[in-house]
Amino acid sequence: xxxxxxxxxxHADASAALIKDGNIIGAVEEERxxxxxxxxxxxSQAIRWCLDEANINIGDVDHISINTQPNAHKLxxxxxVMQTLPNPRFLIRRWKNKKERNDLHQQLSLSFPEAKIxxxxxxIEHHLSHLASAFYASPFLESSIISIDGFGDFAxxxxxxxxxxxxxxxxHVFFPHSLGAFYTAITQYLGxxxxxxEYKVMGLAPYGKPHYLKEMRQIVKVREDGTxxxxxxxxxxSGKKDLDHQWSSGTPSVGRHWSERLESLLGxxxxxxxxxxxxxxxxxxxxxxxxxxxxxxxxxSIYRRDKSRxxxxxxxxxxxxxxxxxxxxxxxxxxxxxxAAAGDAGGALGAALEVWHQLGxxxxxxxxxxxxxxxxxxxxxxxxxxxxxxxxxLETENCSIEELSDSSIYDKVSDALIRGEVVGWFEGxxxxxxxxxxxxxxxxxxxxxDMKDILNLKIKRRESFRPFAPSVLKEAAKDWxxxxxxxxxxxxxxxxxxxxxxxxxxxxxxxxxxxxxxxxKEQNGRYYELINCFYQKTGVPMILNTSFNENxxxxxxxxxxxxxxxxxxxxxxxxxxxxxxRK
Numbered sequence: 404x405x406x407x408x409x410x411x412x413x414h415a416d417a418s419a420a421l422i423k424d425g426n427i428i429g430a431v432e433e434e435r436x437x438x439x440x441x442x443x444x445x446x447s448q449a450i451r452w453c454l455d456e457a458n459i460n461i462g463d464v465d466h467i468s469i470n471t472q473p474n475a476h477k478l479x480x481x482x483x484v485m486q487t488l489p490n491p492r493f494l495i496r497r498w499k500n501k502k503e504r505n506d507l508h509q510q511l512s513l514s515f516p517e518a519k520i521x522x523x524x525x526x527i528e529h530h531l532s533h534l535a536s537a538f539y540a541s542p543f544l545e546s547s548i549i550s551i552d553g554f555g556d557f558a559x560x561x562x563x564x565x566x567x568x569x570x571x572x573x574x575h576v577f578f579p580h581s582l583g584a585f586y587t588a589i590t591q592y593l594g595x596x597x598x599x600x601e602y603k604v605m606g607l608a609p610y611g612k613p614h615y616l617k618e619m620r621q622i623v624k625v626r627e628d629g630t631x632x633x634x635x636x637x638x639x640x641s642g643k644k645d646l647d648h649q650w651s652s653g654t655p656s657v658g659r660h661w662s663e664r665l666e667s668l669l670g671x672x673x674x675x676x677x678x679x680x681x682x683x684x685x686x687x688x689x690x691x692x693x694x695x696x697x698x699x700x701x702x703x704s705i706y707r708r709d710k711s712r713x714x715x716x717x718x719x720x721x722x723x724x725x726x727x728x729x730x731x732x733x734x735x736x737x738x739x740x741x742x743a744a745a746g747d748a749g750g751a752l753g754a755a756l757e758v759w760h761q762l763g764x765x766x767x768x769x770x771x772x773x774x775x776x777x778x779x780x781x782x783x784x785x786x787x788x789x790x791x792x793x794x795x796x797l798e799t800e801n802c803s804i805e806e807l808s809d810s811s812i813y814d815k816v817s818d819a820l821i822r823g824e825v826v827g828w829f830e831g832x833x834x835x836x837x838x839x840x841x842x843x844x845x846x847x848x849x850x851x852x853d854m855k856d857i858l859n860l861k862i863k864r865r866e867s868f869r870p871f872a873p874s875v876l877k878e879a880a881k882d883w884x885x886x887x888x889x890x891x892x893x894x895x896x897x898x899x900x901x902x903x904x905x906x907x908x909x910x911x912x913x914x915x916x917x918x919x920x921x922x923x924k925e926q927n928g929r930y931y932e933l934i935n936c937f938y939q940k941t942g943v944p945m946i947l948n949t950s951f952n953e954n955x956x957x958x959x960x961x962x963x964x965x966x967x968x969x970x971x972x973x974x975x976x977x978x979x980x981x982x983x984x985r986k
Contacts, residue, residue, distance in 0.1 A: 405762070406459060407466040408450065408522070409532075409755030411747050412510070414555075415441045415598055415655035418748035419449035420775075421457055421464075422755050425767035429456040430775040430835045432748045435959040441599050442956075443655035446751075447514040452777065461515045461522075468525035468758045469507055470532035470750030475556040479577055483557075487641065525761075527754040529555030530718070531572060533745075536753025537715035538565035539760065540770035541740040547711045549702065552719035552746070553583035560718070562701070564709050568760045573708070579641035580632045582697055583720050585623055588638055588660035589690045593683055594673035598655045605725055606869040608691040609914035611684030618668050619693035629704025631697045637665045679868070695726045699733040712737040717753070721745030721894070722837065724918050728886075728895040741894035743773035744836035752835075772926040773840055773892055776833030777959055781806070781979045784961050788981070793962075796969050801986045809929060812982060813936035816975065819984075820848045820937060820946060824974035825861050827951055829964040830929055834957070838893040839950035840920060841874055841930030843957045843964075845973070847909060847947035849873055854909035854947060861972035862953055871947050872918040873910035876934055879944035880921050883907075893920040893948075909947050920948065 409420040420430035429452065434440055436448035454461060511520050527535075533550035548570065549562040559581030563572040590601045622637050635641050639662045646658025666672055673683055702714070714736040716727060722745050730739050742749045756767055787793060788804065797804070807815070816826055826846040834840045845862060847854045855871060872893055881887045886897040896918045904911045911917060924931045938944040951958045953971055958964045961978050968976040968983065976983040 405466070405759075405764075406457065406464045407468065407755045407758050408453065408464045409751040409753070409758075410446060410450070410467065410469045410507075411751040411754075412445045412469060412507075413443065413650050414747050415443045415650065416746055416748035417442055417444055417446040417449070418744070418751040419446045419453050420752035420755050421453035422759060422767070423457060425759050425764055427752070427768070427770060427775055429453045430744070430752050431777065431833070432744075432956075434956040435776070435833065438956055438963075439654055440956050441655050442653065443650045444652040445510050445514065450514065461511065461518045461520055464522045466525060466758050466762075467507070467511070467520075467522040468527050468754035470527055470529055470555075470747070470754040472526045472528040472556055475528045476558060476575075476577065480557050483578065525754070525758050527757050529750065530558055530561035530575070531570065531757060532750040532753035533717040534561060534563060534565070534570050534572070534715075534753070535757035535760075536744070536749040537717035537721075537740065537742045538570060539756040539767050540742060540752065541713075541715050542769045542771070543713040543715065543738070543740065544766070545711060546713035546715045546740070547705050547709045547736070548715045548717075549705065550718035551582055551698070551721065553581055553587060554578055555747070559583055560701070562705050564711065565715065568764070568766050570757070573705075574630070576630055579635060579638070582623070582631065582694055583718075584638065584640055584660055585633060586690065586694060586720070587657065588640075588665070589686065591659055592661050592665055592669070592672045593687060594675045594677060596675060598657060602722065603866065603869065604687045604690060605723060606866075607679070607684055607687040608725070609688070609912055609916070610868060611681065611686070611688035613689045613692040614685045615669065615689035616692050619689050621668065622665075623693050623697055625697050625700045629701045631701070637662055637668065691725060694720075694723065695729065695733070698723075698726050699729075702730065702734045702736065706735050714739050716741045717745045717749060719746040724894050725896045725916075728897045728916075728919075738888065739895070741892060742836075743770070743834070743838070743840075743892035743894070745894065746837070748836065771891070773835045773838075774832040774842055775835040778832045779961050779979065781981065784978050784981055787961050787965070793965060797983070800969055803984050803986055805982045805984075806980055807982055808980075809932065812977060812980070813933050815982060816846075816933060816977060817937040817940055819975045820846060821940065823848060823851055823854070823857065825858060825972075827964060827968050827973050827976040828930075828933075829951065829958065829961065829976070829978045833959055836892065838920070839948060839957055840891075840893060841922065841927055841948065843951040843959075844948045845951050847871070847949075849907040849910040849945055849947045850941065850943055852908045858949065863949065864954065870912040870918065871910055871949050872920065873907065873945040874920045874922050874930070874934060874948040875945040876931065876938060877921040877923040879938070880919065883945070884917065884919055886919060889923075890919045890921045891923075891926060893918055895919060907943060907945065910945070
């Protein structure tokens with residue numbers, strides 16, 4: 404019996420994953436426990452949860468791996484420093500972050516002072532961890548693999564080929580050139596300053612036209628070999644200036660990536676409180692178009708070498724679901740697997756899976772669903788509902804409580820959705836990755852023109868240009884979407900068939916697309932049955948699905964689901980077998 408613990412630490416989306424004999428026991432992000440989005444630091448609580456889930460202690464773990472190799476690409480780093488003479492403060496920050504990661508045993512000892520740590524420690528290069536998280540979790544026994552993100556271990560991208568139990572790394576794009584840094588810079592320029600705001604630019608893009616693509620090609624140059632480089636005159640992340648960033652504890656932050664030269668090319672930057680104008684939408688669309696141009700050029704170069712029909716995608720840019728949905732149309736790849744936790748959190752799982760296969764063990768089991776986190780029993784929920792403060796809040800909100808069979812819950816919830824009510828749906832194990840996939844979700848009727856406004860008024864309070872996503876019965880997806888493949892993790896956007904768009908306006912984006920999640924009876928259980936019940940009543944085989952939160956990490960525990968329900972204007976809450984309704 405072999406236990407391997409994987410860790411993503413001292414970076415955004417700190418996380419932990421535990422595997423036993425090649426099977427994933429659990430995987431979870433630290434933010435779910437700390438209740439701070441994208442929490443950066445050492446994932447002590449995520450580690451403890453993984454150990455508790457396996458009913459073991461830290462001393463029982465055989466191997467501990469972290470998704471960084473501090474001395475990776477050492478010669479390239481040294482050459483870059485000698486050639487560019489970076490700001491000394493920049494070098495000191497990098498050295499401190501590297502030291503924290505090197506002190507893995509010390510960090511573990513501080514977090515688990517009561518235990519003796521017997522595990523062998525492994526440092527797995529950042530992008531190799533990403534590649535492993537995608538290929539070994541996929542159902543493919545051979546595949547091309549790509550990882551694209553901001554930066555990790557002095558590289559911003561890596562690609563190669565996976566075959567059964569081995570990964571061959573064929574190439575990298577190195578610091579300071581990065582599609583992730585490019586997207587972050589334009590995100591900041593457009594007035595979205597927070598870590599992880601890139602998805603807002605992706606959501607804004609369909610409202611614009613690529614009128615600034617010519618300018619974007621001055622910022623990003625695609626080379627003949629399919630790789631890319633940045634015009635560094637438009638950036639300030641290369642080390643000449645010391646950009647503030649915070650990876651050690653709490654909310655992650657990064658300094659401003661773009662230089663004043665960008666304003667001479669695109670005009671004045673938008674302030675966060677300024678109104679979005681058509682120009683900003685056009686820049687967002689041009690940014691997305693430039694990313695896709697570079698991304699597909701690299702993918703086509705990889706395909707020409709490997710000739711594989713399969714592609715696995717990971718890295719922070721792997722969350723660009725719009726580009727992911729266009730891969731098969733713009734390359735010769737036929738089958739695409741995008742990791743549920745494509746970003747840095749997923750590196751924890753990749754680091755663990757890479758160690759398992761480096762030990763010469765058999766191919767691990769594929770990750771067919773993302774339900775790898777915490778769960779609660781109905782009995783535990785009953786006890787929570789008996790707490791005096793919870794009972795008082797429920798009474799104040801005039802709530803009724805029923806414990807129902809599955810069939811009754813499906814019937815009542817589908818009826819509530821049809822009435823235009825907003826439903827919180829909490830069941831089973833929490834999702835791994837940034838997407839709510841039907842276990843920690845807020846649900847609505849996709850047929851209603853006003854559902855987006857209802858959700859934003861009652862709960863989400865987010866920008867009006869951001870779309871909501873559909874969860875669709877797998878067998879019906881091809882009848883509604885220009886897609887004939889499984890998309891279990893909501894990591895790809897596809898066009899909705901033109902004759903169907905007016906039937907589901909709440910999940911149809913302005914360009915006629917939707918970020919798809921296919922739902923199967925085998926992998927999604929009760930969630931499938933709920934959608935199927937809605938389908939039988941309406942003829943529409945999908946429901947609107949958004950994450951169960953309100954400007955916070957997705958809820959983890961029943962108490963958090965109850966709190967979110969009670970402090971918002973949600974109409975119905977289902978927590979396992981218990982249905983709570985505002986009268």
